[in-house]
Amino acid sequence: MEKHAFLPVLLGSDINAYGMARSFHEEYGVTSLALASFPLAPTRYSKIVTVQVHESLVDPEAFLAIVLEQGRELSARYDKLVLVPCGDSYAELVSRFQRELSEFFIVASPPHDLLETLVNKARFYELCAAHGIAHPATRIITAQDARDVDALEIPFSFPVALKPSDSVSYLDVKFEGRKKAYILDSADEVRHIVGEIYAHGYTDTLVLQEYIPGDDSQMRVLNAYVDATSTVRMMCLGNPLLEDHAPDMVGNYTVIRSSSNQEVYAQIQKFLQGIGYVGFANFDMKLDARDGSYKLFELNPRQGRSSFFVTLAGYNLARFLVEDRVFGRQTKTVYGDHESLWMQIPKRVFLRYVQSAKEKERAKALIRAGKWGTTLRYAQDMNLMRWLILLRMDMRYFQSYRRYFSARSANSEGVL
Known part of the structure; x- marks a missing residue:
C-alpha cells in the first residue's frame, strides 16, 4: 500500500x-x-x-x-x-x-502543567504579573466568598467585568441570564450573578476586573506559532472591528483587520519563550486609551476560531506547523505586517454596526482593493448545500445583531 x-x-x-x-x-x-x-x-x-x-x-x-x-x-x-x-x-x-x-x-502542545496555569485566568494573571505583562486590575472571588455574598467587597468603580477562571467547567453551568462574561453596573448585580453561578454548580474561582473602556475596535488578537524548541516562528496581530453580541457568543470576533505592532510582538515573544511554550497560541488584549498600554485578557492554547485572518493575510497557519514538525525545517521568525480584512458576517451587517467611522472607511478601502475574505466561502469547496448553509448563517447574523447589538454592548466588550 x-x-x-x-x-x-x-x-x-x-x-x-x-x-x-x-x-x-x-x-x-x-x-x-x-x-x-x-x-x-x-x-x-x-x-x-x-x-x-x-x-x-x-x-x-x-x-x-x-x-x-x-x-x-x-x-x-x-x-x-x-x-x-x-x-x-x-x-x-x-x-x-x-x-x-x-x-x-x-x-504540538504545551506541557499539561503549563496549560493548566494558562487556562485558569486567576493563575494566568499571576504569571503575567511575574513576567511584566500588563493586564486589568483583578480581584479573585472564591466559593467561600459566595457563601456570604452580601459582604462581597468590590474594589473597582463601575462598570466592572466578571468572568469564570475556568471557562471549560463553566460550560456545564446553566441558568437564566447566563453569559460567557458579564459587564455589571452595580454591587447588587455583581452579588446576584456571583450567587447564581455558584448556586448552579460552578466550583472554581471567578475573576472580577476593572472595566477597560472602548468599543470593539479597541480589542486586539494575536496568533502565534512556537516550534518544538520553544522558539516563536510566527506572530500575527489583528484588530477586531466587530464582535458577536449574542450572550453565549460574547468575545467571538466577526470582523478583523490584520495589523502589526513591533512592541507587542517583542513582549509576547519574550513571554512565550520564557515560559517554555510549544504550539499555537491565541491572545486577546485591549488597548487602554487611558495609558496607551495593551491589557492582556487571556491566552488560548490553540489557534483562535477567527484565526483564518492570519492565513488570509499571507501567513498560512498550517505551513508553520508542517515545516516545523513534519519536515523539520527551521524558518525565520515572521512578524505579520500585511493588511487585509477578515469577515465572518455579511458586509451589510458590518457596515451597519461597526462603531468606528475611521475603521469603517479603512475596511471599505480594503474591500474595494479586494484585500478581504472569509473562512467559509472557499471557491474550491463550494456546492449547493454549502451555499444554502452559508445563506442560513448570514440570515442568523442579521437577526442576531438586530436583537442583541446596542452601542452599550459594543462598548462592553473586552471582558473575555
Whole structure:
C-alpha cells in the first residue's frame, strides 16, 4: 500500500476546524480528517475535510481510546499524522495525553502543567504579573466568598467585568441570564450573578476586573506559532472591528483587520519563550486609551476560531506547523505586517454596526482593493448545500445583531 506524506487530524467540526482544513488544503492540497463529538455546519458537505462523529469524544477515557484507535489505523496509510485541537476541551485533552498520543501523532502542545496555569485566568494573571505583562486590575472571588455574598467587597468603580477562571467547567453551568462574561453596573448585580453561578454548580474561582473602556475596535488578537524548541516562528496581530453580541457568543470576533505592532510582538515573544511554550497560541488584549498600554485578557492554547485572518493575510497557519514538525525545517521568525480584512458576517451587517467611522472607511478601502475574505466561502469547496448553509448563517447574523447589538454592548466588550 502506498503511504502518503502526512494527514492533518483535526479535533472539532466548527469554523476553527474548517479554517485549519482550508489552510492545509491551500498550502498542501490535502484533505483533512476531523474527529468531533457533534457535526457542526461549517464542516458539512465539504470536500476538503472528512468529519467522523464520536459522541463520547469529550470524555477523557473515550477520547484517548478513540484517537489512539484512529492513530493505529491511519499510521498504516500515512507517514505522519498531525493532530490539531480546534477547541478548548480538545486542547486540554491533547495536552493531558500527549505522551500516549505521540506514539502515532505529531503533537504540538504545551506541557499539561503549563496549560493548566494558562487556562485558569486567576493563575494566568499571576504569571503575567511575574513576567511584566500588563493586564486589568483583578480581584479573585472564591466559593467561600459566595457563601456570604452580601459582604462581597468590590474594589473597582463601575462598570466592572466578571468572568469564570475556568471557562471549560463553566460550560456545564446553566441558568437564566447566563453569559460567557458579564459587564455589571452595580454591587447588587455583581452579588446576584456571583450567587447564581455558584448556586448552579460552578466550583472554581471567578475573576472580577476593572472595566477597560472602548468599543470593539479597541480589542486586539494575536496568533502565534512556537516550534518544538520553544522558539516563536510566527506572530500575527489583528484588530477586531466587530464582535458577536449574542450572550453565549460574547468575545467571538466577526470582523478583523490584520495589523502589526513591533512592541507587542517583542513582549509576547519574550513571554512565550520564557515560559517554555510549544504550539499555537491565541491572545486577546485591549488597548487602554487611558495609558496607551495593551491589557492582556487571556491566552488560548490553540489557534483562535477567527484565526483564518492570519492565513488570509499571507501567513498560512498550517505551513508553520508542517515545516516545523513534519519536515523539520527551521524558518525565520515572521512578524505579520500585511493588511487585509477578515469577515465572518455579511458586509451589510458590518457596515451597519461597526462603531468606528475611521475603521469603517479603512475596511471599505480594503474591500474595494479586494484585500478581504472569509473562512467559509472557499471557491474550491463550494456546492449547493454549502451555499444554502452559508445563506442560513448570514440570515442568523442579521437577526442576531438586530436583537442583541446596542452601542452599550459594543462598548462592553473586552471582558473575555
